[in-house]
Amino acid sequence: MNSAAKLIIGIIILLIGLYWYAAPLFGHNGLQNIIGHSTFDSFKVVFAGLFGLLLIFLGAIVAWIEYEDIKWERKEKKEKPAEDEEKPAKKKK
Numbered sequence: 398m399n400s401a402a403k404l405i406i407g408i409i410i411l412l413i414g415l416y417w418y419a420a421p422l423f424g425h426n427g428l429q430n431i432i433g434h435s436t437f438d439s440f441k442v443v444f445a446g447l448f449g450l451l452l453i454f455l456g457a458i459v460a461w462i463e464y465e466d467i468k469w470e471r472k473e474k475k476e477k478p479a480e481d482e483e484k485p486a487k488k489k490k
Contacts, residue, residue, distance in 0.1 A: 418436055420426070 418440060
């Protein structure tokens, strides 16, 4: 499947997802009748349940990236003086 087809499928899925939550705003309550409660209420419950987990993962990823950055900077500082010693000093004319 080429990229254009995947793009079209992605846009269609995006629009279906938006309609899932926006349908009651347009007066289409078919989904609400099938499920038995508002899809937006379901979204709020799931969001409230997953928000803390999202913060945990986001915080862990940020901390891990910064830890790796600190390690990289320390490694560069250790290598830089060694490189300076290897280079001969330039003589002034």
